[in-house]
Amino acid sequence: MPPPEASSVANATTVETPSDFAPEDRSAEPDAARQAAGSTAASFVCPTPLPTKGRIVLGHGSGGRLSAELLQEIFLPLFSNPILNRLDDQAVLEIGGTRLAFTTDSFVVKPLFFPGGDIGSLAVHGTVNDLAMGGARPLFLSAGFILEEGLDTGVLRRVAASMAKAAADAGVSIVTGDTKVVEKGKGDGLFINTTGIGVVPDGVTLSASRVRPGDRVILSGSIGDHGIAILAQREGLEFETELMSDSASLHTLVAAMLEVSSHMPSGVSQGIRCLRDPTRGGVSSALNEIAGQSRVGIEIEEARIPVRDAVRGACEMLGLDPLYVANEGKLLAIVSPELAEAMVEAMRWHPLGAQAQIIGTAHEMHPGMVTMRTVFGSTRIVDMLAGDQLPRIC
Amino acid sequence: MPPPEASSVANATTVETPSDFAPEDRSAEPDAARQAAGSTAASFVCPTPLPTKGRIVLGHGSGGRLSAELLQEIFLPLFSNPILNRLDDQAVLEIGGTRLAFTTDSFVVKPLFFPGGDIGSLAVHGTVNDLAMGGARPLFLSAGFILEEGLDTGVLRRVAASMAKAAADAGVSIVTGDTKVVEKGKGDGLFINTTGIGVVPDGVTLSASRVRPGDRVILSGSIGDHGIAILAQREGLEFETELMSDSASLHTLVAAMLEVSSHMPSGVSQGIRCLRDPTRGGVSSALNEIAGQSRVGIEIEEARIPVRDAVRGACEMLGLDPLYVANEGKLLAIVSPELAEAMVEAMRWHPLGAQAQIIGTAHEMHPGMVTMRTVFGSTRIVDMLAGDQLPRIC
Numbered sequence: 001m002p003p004p005e006a007s008s009v010a011n012a013t014t015v016e017t018p019s020d021f022a023p024e025d026r027s028a029e030p031d032a033a034r035q036a037a038g039s040t041a042a043s044f045v046c047p048t049p050l051p052t053k054g055r056i057v058l059g060h061g062s063g064g065r066l067s068a069e070l071l072q073e074i075f076l077p078l079f080s081n082p083i084l085n086r087l088d089d090q091a092v093l094e095i096g097g098t099r100l101a102f103t104t105d106s107f108v109v110k111p112l113f114f115p116g117g118d119i120g121s122l123a124v125h126g127t128v129n130d131l132a133m134g135g136a137r138p139l140f141l142s143a144g145f146i147l148e149e150g151l152d153t154g155v156l157r158r159v160a161a162s163m164a165k166a167a168a169d170a171g172v173s174i175v176t177g178d179t180k181v182v183e184k185g186k187g188d189g190l191f192i193n194t195t196g197i198g199v200v201p202d203g204v205t206l207s208a209s210r211v212r213p214g215d216r217v218i219l220s221g222s223i224g225d226h227g228i229a230i231l232a233q234r235e236g237l238e239f240e241t242e243l244m245s246d247s248a249s250l251h252t253l254v255a256a257m258l259e260v261s262s263h264m265p266s267g268v269s270q271g272i273r274c275l276r277d278p279t280r281g282g283v284s285s286a287l288n289e290i291a292g293q294s295r296v297g298i299e300i301e302e303a304r305i306p307v308r309d310a311v312r313g314a315c316e317m318l319g320l321d322p323l324y325v326a327n328e329g330k331l332l333a334i335v336s337p338e339l340a341e342a343m344v345e346a347m348r349w350h351p352l353g354a355q356a357q358i359i360g361t362a363h364e365m366h367p368g369m370v371t372m373r374t375v376f377g378s379t380r381i382v383d384m385l386a387g388d389q390l391p392r393i394c
Numbered sequence: 395m396p397p398p399e400a401s402s403v404a405n406a407t408t409v410e411t412p413s414d415f416a417p418e419d420r421s422a423e424p425d426a427a428r429q430a431a432g433s434t435a436a437s438f439v440c441p442t443p444l445p446t447k448g449r450i451v452l453g454h455g456s457g458g459r460l461s462a463e464l465l466q467e468i469f470l471p472l473f474s475n476p477i478l479n480r481l482d483d484q485a486v487l488e489i490g491g492t493r494l495a496f497t498t499d500s501f502v503v504k505p506l507f508f509p510g511g512d513i514g515s516l517a518v519h520g521t522v523n524d525l526a527m528g529g530a531r532p533l534f535l536s537a538g539f540i541l542e543e544g545l546d547t548g549v550l551r552r553v554a555a556s557m558a559k560a561a562a563d564a565g566v567s568i569v570t571g572d573t574k575v576v577e578k579g580k581g582d583g584l585f586i587n588t589t590g591i592g593v594v595p596d597g598v599t600l601s602a603s604r605v606r607p608g609d610r611v612i613l614s615g616s617i618g619d620h621g622i623a624i625l626a627q628r629e630g631l632e633f634e635t636e637l638m639s640d641s642a643s644l645h646t647l648v649a650a651m652l653e654v655s656s657h658m659p660s661g662v663s664q665g666i667r668c669l670r671d672p673t674r675g676g677v678s679s680a681l682n683e684i685a686g687q688s689r690v691g692i693e694i695e696e697a698r699i700p701v702r703d704a705v706r707g708a709c710e711m712l713g714l715d716p717l718y719v720a721n722e723g724k725l726l727a728i729v730s731p732e733l734a735e736a737m738v739e740a741m742r743w744h745p746l747g748a749q750a751q752i753i754g755t756a757h758e759m760h761p762g763m764v765t766m767r768t769v770f771g772s773t774r775i776v777d778m779l780a781g782d783q784l785p786r787i788c
Contacts (some may be wrong), residue, residue: 154449
């Protein structure tokens with residue numbers, strides 16, 4: 001019997017992407033490995049990528065297979081260099097003996113204001129978090145605005161004030177910027193690019209390629225809040241409980257996690273393998289990237305993944321799977337088994353990690369594949385979907 | 395008799411802006427100083443800024459008075475910090491004992507392809523040059539794409555290939571990136587943000603606030619080529635000689651200039667006060683920024699400013715003043731009088747400085763004001779104009 005999640009996964013309007021140019025390369029993945037996952041999974045083997053017909057479609061920005069195609073066919077062959085080719089969420093640059101993290105993100109979220117945040121705070125949190133996921137202390141941001149003629153200057157002021165507050169809260173300075181204006185009908189109110197610089201502390205090396213079999217997967221809290229809040233706002237949906245984005249800067253949670261790790265006995269101190277914030281593509285996409293880059297299998301347990309009742313309800317109503325919905329204030333950590341319990345304990349002291357859970361384990365079988373033990377006891381593949389997605393979520 | 399340039403200056407459709415968040419604050423400038431420039435100039439006193447009516451207009455992106463207003467009223471009060479407040483074209487950050495230059499620019503040029511370049515090469519040259527104008531050696535770029543649904547992927551490939559070539563030519567690596575897609579009608583084909591990092595060599599401190607009376611103004615070559623090439627392409631204008639953008643990376647020219655300076659006797663070695671690439675706002679805007687930030691007057695000589703015949707002809711036909719038209723491969727250097735001749739000599743050895751000229755001098759009179767001795771022997775103010783501009787030139 002196929003698990004009941006089948007149709008919702010296969011047909012869901014999903015949002016899946018890695019940040020930056022970092023969708024993983026799945027082209028080398030053996031189909032045999034996927035088939036080997038057993039009959040319960042066979043019906044979830046991904047369809048071939050949608051034909052692009054030589055035109056950019058919304059899916060090219062979703063971070064799913066079409067984004068990966070764009071990356072593999074256009075950007076990587078042309079821009080190829082050892083730093084870019086690592087495909088982590090941030091470049092790590094060695095300059096003058098210091099390791100700098102460097103990351104960029106453009107924000108085109110619609111609507112500009114939503115419960116729990118707006119495009120301004122999101123533009124700060126998103127880039128601060130991409131720095132933090134490399135273990136870096138975020139320091140400086142640039143801000144590039146593309147404004148559409150006719151935008152209310154009051155809207156711009158509110159957004160800029162929100163950016164300023166988010167930056168001050170995160171302890172980063174906006175040190176350089178740029179503003180362009182395009183004619184009415186050639187933009188959509190307001191787009192923001194933020195690019196960030198941080199310093200990676202000595203001894204910290206996090207990368208999606210460092211995961212080993214036996215490592216534990218930790219999730220910092222409930223999933224799906226950001227994507228569902230945006231969708232509800234955009235579509236004018238009302239629920240009994242207000243849906244609220246989780247948009248937040250995660251760097252102090254990361255600092256606390258690195259602190260725990262540094263106090264461990266030698267051998268365990270390198271126990272944080274990698275961190276990822278499961279944004280556009282949700283948890284499924286982030287874990288697929290990690291599994292692909294480290295060539296390990298990852299199995300997660302559905303029962304251990306916190307989802308708020310309101311988010312679960314909205315997902316059921318809308319036919320979405322929370323695993324594919326964007327988060328903006330959550331992180332996944334892959335850590336060594338010796339470190340896992342202490343790490344979860346420490347995370348729970350932090351307000352942004354209060355619901356931290358070990359949700360899964362890396363293993364040797366099916367390298368590159370993510371599977372989930374469902375609440376019904378069956379196992380299913382958690383794949384990156386081709387097909388439609390929820391655009392302009394960030 | 396008013397000089398014949400009067401109407402063309404006052405009515406020109408001009409493009410004027412500093413790069414980044416760096417239009418100078420002219421609010422403190424005494425009107426008396428402007429009046430004191432004499433009767434030939436009186437008719438050129440700027441009108442009050444256009445009312446914005448609480449809406450963003452194209453002029454907010456022009457880098458003229460409306461851009462300055464946006465900066466002074468919204469961004470600076472909210473984002474204020476000592477690095478941003480310097481208002482140079484690049485932030486200079488001290489990290490781990492190294493001075494890093496950091497700068498961002500979004501590119502919305504229309505059309506995407508034009509004689510002499512395209513949005514891709516422009517996006518590399520523009521950010522490389524903003525780093526170089528701080529004396530920095532450009533090292534790393536990020537690339538953020540905002541694509542419009544329906545864009546031909548062949549166009550994206552051509553643009554990316556052009557970026558890759560420009561980056562390779564300039565010796566910089568594109569190390570991190572991001573791609574977003576917006577619905578058809580919510581963008582305009584393709585916007586690119588590039589943000590760059592470079593290293594400022596020891597002993598180099600360039601800033602628009604370092605100019606002193608007596609310093610000489612050097613221009614590296616002919617002006618107006620980029621803006622006129624874009625305009626001609628956009629409007630389908632044809633001229634006997636092909637108009638070609640001057641878009642180019644200026645960092646090797648800057649390196650050669652710093653080399654000359656470093657071999658001078660002590661006291662002269664600090665003789666390069668500042669460098670500016672006169673982009674959106676043209677030479678007039680760049681010089682006004684410098685005069686404003688250093689509180690000096692600057693007088694330039696019209697006869698010494700090279701303008702190609704084709705550009706001059708197009709400007710006359712279109713009612714534009716080349717001083718207000720954008721350049722993407724030229725620089726202005728303000729240097730100490732002792733250094734000026736040697737600097738021009740050295741610049742002329744470089745292909746991008748072959749037409750270098752001393753075009754003017756800084757002085758104590760009329761601080762913050764730029765004046766020009768015309769070919770007719772009269773003097774006029776070269777001001778930042780309010781009013782319309784030529785949008786989407788970069």
